[in-house]
């Protein structure tokens with residue numbers, strides 16, 4: 536007697552939670568803005584930040600939480616040095 540018809544196979548592979556797949560964005564290291572544009576020029580090119588005027592080849596790969604923290608810190612600094 537062969538009765539190998541199994542409908543309930545263990546399909547644990549579909550149980551993906553995606554915790555490790557954090558999405559990152561490139562943000563300005565000064566103000567945390569994502570409003571950057573890349574300008575090719577010279578050998579490496581530079582990133583320009585439309586928000587604070589930062590120009591440089593260094594930018595931060597940040598997840599949303601990090602970007603928010605940088606923005607908050609920048610805004611606090613702006614407030615403290617505004618006068």
Ligand SMILES: [Zn+2]
Pocket residue numbers: 563564565566567568584585586587588589
């Ligand atoms: Zn900036």
